[in-house]
Amino acid sequence: MDSLNATVITVSDRVSRGEAEDRSGPAAVRILNGLGFATELDVVSDGVEPVASALRQRIEDGVDLVVTTGGTGFGPRDLTPEATAPVIDRMAPGLVEAMRSATFGENPHGMLSRAIAGIAGSTLVINLPGSVTGVEESLAVIGPALSHAVELLKDRPTDHAASKSEHPE
Amino acid sequence: MDSLNATVITVSDRVSRGEAEDRSGPAAVRILNGLGFATELDVVSDGVEPVASALRQRIEDGVDLVVTTGGTGFGPRDLTPEATAPVIDRMAPGLVEAMRSATFGENPHGMLSRAIAGIAGSTLVINLPGSVTGVEESLAVIGPALSHAVELLKDRPTDHAASKSEHPE
Amino acid sequence: MDSLNATVITVSDRVSRGEAEDRSGPAAVRILNGLGFATELDVVSDGVEPVASALRQRIEDGVDLVVTTGGTGFGPRDLTPEATAPVIDRMAPGLVEAMRSATFGENPHGMLSRAIAGIAGSTLVINLPGSVTGVEESLAVIGPALSHAVELLKDRPTDHAASKSEHPE
Numbered sequence: 027m028d029s030l031n032a033t034v035i036t037v038s039d040r041v042s043r044g045e046a047e048d049r050s051g052p053a054a055v056r057i058l059n060g061l062g063f064a065t066e067l068d069v070v071s072d073g074v075e076p077v078a079s080a081l082r083q084r085i086e087d088g089v090d091l092v093v094t095t096g097g098t099g100f101g102p103r104d105l106t107p108e109a110t111a112p113v114i115d116r117m118a119p120g121l122v123e124a125m126r127s128a129t130f131g132e133n134p135h136g137m138l139s140r141a142i143a144g145i146a147g148s149t150l151v152i153n154l155p156g157s158v159t160g161v162e163e164s165l166a167v168i169g170p171a172l173s174h175a176v177e178l179l180k181d182r183p184t185d186h187a188a189s190k191s192e193h194p195e
Numbered sequence: 196m197d198s199l200n201a202t203v204i205t206v207s208d209r210v211s212r213g214e215a216e217d218r219s220g221p222a223a224v225r226i227l228n229g230l231g232f233a234t235e236l237d238v239v240s241d242g243v244e245p246v247a248s249a250l251r252q253r254i255e256d257g258v259d260l261v262v263t264t265g266g267t268g269f270g271p272r273d274l275t276p277e278a279t280a281p282v283i284d285r286m287a288p289g290l291v292e293a294m295r296s297a298t299f300g301e302n303p304h305g306m307l308s309r310a311i312a313g314i315a316g317s318t319l320v321i322n323l324p325g326s327v328t329g330v331e332e333s334l335a336v337i338g339p340a341l342s343h344a345v346e347l348l349k350d351r352p353t354d355h356a357a358s359k360s361e362h363p364e
Numbered sequence: 365m366d367s368l369n370a371t372v373i374t375v376s377d378r379v380s381r382g383e384a385e386d387r388s389g390p391a392a393v394r395i396l397n398g399l400g401f402a403t404e405l406d407v408v409s410d411g412v413e414p415v416a417s418a419l420r421q422r423i424e425d426g427v428d429l430v431v432t433t434g435g436t437g438f439g440p441r442d443l444t445p446e447a448t449a450p451v452i453d454r455m456a457p458g459l460v461e462a463m464r465s466a467t468f469g470e471n472p473h474g475m476l477s478r479a480i481a482g483i484a485g486s487t488l489v490i491n492l493p494g495s496v497t498g499v500e501e502s503l504a505v506i507g508p509a510l511s512h513a514v515e516l517l518k519d520r521p522t523d524h525a526a527s528k529s530e531h532p533e
Contacts, residue, residue, distance in 0.1 A: 100287070100314065100347035108285060116446060118438070120464045120475035126289045127296055127465055134339035137289035138347075145438065170472035178438035178476075269456070269483065269516035277454060295458045296465055303508035306458035307516075 030091070030176055032063035033084045035070060035077070037096035037106050038156065042071040050095040053158045057165045062173055063091060072097050077109035085113060085149045090176045092149055096156030098141045106153050107142045114144030114151060121152055121171070125164040148179045199260070199345055201232035202253045204239060204246070206265035206275050207325065211240040219264040222327045226334045231342055232260060241266050246278035254282060254315045259345045261318055265325030267310045275322050276311045283313030283320060290321055290340070294333040317348045368428045368514055370401035373408060373418050375434035375444050376494065380409040388433040391496045395503045400511055401429060410435050415447035423451060423487045428514045430487055434494030436479045444491050445480045452482030452489060459490055459509070463502040486517045 036042075036051035051067050058065040068084075070076040077094065084092045097106030121143040129136020139160075141153035150172075154164045205211075205220035220236050227234040237253075239245040246263065253261045266275030290312040298305020308329075310322035319341075323333045374380075374389035389405050396403040406422075408414040415432065422430045435444030459481040467474025477498075479491035488510075492502045 100319075100344050101350045102317075102348070105285075116443075116478060118476070118478050119460075120477050122288075123292060123461060123464055124468050124475040126292055127468055130293050130296055130336075135343065137293040137337065137340055138287070138344055139289050140285060140287050148440075150438075167468075168475065171475055174473065175438050175476055179440070181439045269488075269513050270519045271486075271517070274454075291457075292461060295461055299462050299465055299505075304512065306462040306506065306509055307456070307513055308458050309454060309456050 030063045030173060031089055032058045032065040032091040032093065033068060033089050034058065034065060035068045035080050035084075035092065035094045037070055037072055037077055037094050039072045039103065042069050042076075049158050050154075050156055050161045054093055054095055054154060054161045054165065057162065057169065058091070058093065058172075061165075061169050072103040072105060074105050074109040077106050078113060081110060081113045081146070081151060085146045085151070088147070089149055090179070091172065092151045093154055094152070095154045095161055098139050098153050098155055100138055100140075104140070107140045110142055110144070110151060110153055113146050114142070115147065116145040118143045118145060118150070118175075121168050121175075125154075125167050128163065128167045145179060150176055150179060199232045199342060200258055201227045201234040201260040201262065202237060202258050203227065203234060204237045204249050204253075204261065204263045206239055206241055206246055206263050208241045208272065211238050211245075218327050219323075219325055219330045223262055223264055223323060223330045223334065226331065226338070227260070227262065230334075230338055241272040241274060243274050243278040246275050247282060250279060250282045250315070250320060254318045254320070257316070258318055259348070260341065261320045262323055263321070264323045264330055267308050267322050267324055269307055269309075273309070276309045279311055279313070279320060279322055282315050283311070284316065285314040287312045287314060287319070287344075290337050290344075294323075294336050297332065297336045314348060319345055319348060368401045368511060370396045370403040370429040370431065371406060371422045371427050372396065372403060373406045373415070373422075373430060373432045375408055375410055375415055375432050377410045377441065380407050380414075387496050388492075388494055388499045392431055392433055392492060392499045392503065395500065395507065396429070396431065396510075399503075399507050410441040410443060412443050412447040415444050416451060419448060419451045419484070419489060423484045423489070426485070427487055428517070429510065430489045431492055432490070433492045433499055436477050436491050436493055438476055438478075442478070445478045448480055448482070448489060448491055451484050452480070453485065454483040456481045456483060456488070456513075459506050459513075463492075463505050466501065466505045483517060488514055488517060 034054040040046035041048045122141045143152040203223040209215035210217045312321040372392040378384035379386045460479045481490040
């Protein structure tokens, strides 16, 4: 198995201006490292253009997994899903449904996450919430599926049928 | 805190023609009043154009919350989600996922709701089912998140970072 | 009640080339027959064009229910949702949310299903996973809603209000 790599993109006006410390980004890096991903950290401001540019760059680089943190809520500057949707080739709704449904009945604000996830080329892109708790809870839910998901993306077409019969989704 | 306002739009051919009494609309008004929203009631016929027009009018009026009831099922005239999608700027899938998931394992017809939710300008738009029971059950699920959601939409950009650090989604 | 009919479309390069036995397709046929649908079986290769063509043919034929099996995962050739989305008039997200949510906390790979469902004309189209277990588990979840869903699609406009008041979604 090749080693897997990931990038965390912290989306925050205040962090990108140096007015606040980034806590959710490093939390995501720590967890993804623990899941076996060699993980880097980027910081961009809120808004469609900064986030979309950062995503496109990492997808072109062929990064296996790109995780954003922040910008998925209801505030006027929360535009991370709108920046993510246009770069996605194939939507993967189950990942964000699983993240959100873990909060139902527990935290009434979990249903306000507008996060999306999907595949762009051979990169898996996932929006996470902007709080440390949200990052931790979300990655606890989807973490067990991430390395398998990324390995499937790398399947060569000739390997695909065999892989599929072993891991049918 | 400014007072919050809402509009319920009953979507029903029969009610709009005076052939049936509107029960789900008044039920929604009653519940939203109880949640602190000063709530008005509109009635329109089924179909994309009547519903989309009513939504656009209320969004232009700057209403905080617009809730539809009816037209989210599988009948040929159930077109409320198709009328809603084009007026939405930012989708909010967690609200309808939460509404539907509360019915899974309980009521096999809950999974037939095609309701969507999202943000249009500074207005939150949510489709609810067309029955009194469906309205009551759905608002019991999402009610605890509604006033916070609407307050977030009103954030001025300069307030946003502070609000976000308090209520991270 | 008219008798209901269905088509299962097995989506698999290997099965369509005769290199593997189709097991998930016959499993779906067996279950749908048991649910009261007179069910036929098609086999096509992976990819947008073969799947979209097969779907369009069955929709034109006026088949009540078309179920695909396979091609909903993360492999490079898993394109069944991308073939399905363009033929759908009205999305029915609750069916696939219910299918996936039944796996949350049980099987971490369930959240990798990218299945979609929706209505095309008077045909209900649903993507299922490509394994026998995935087909069985998914149809166990949505089976109780299928015949009612298909009956609603057949509603004549003049019957609709009455039907709606009996079965409000």
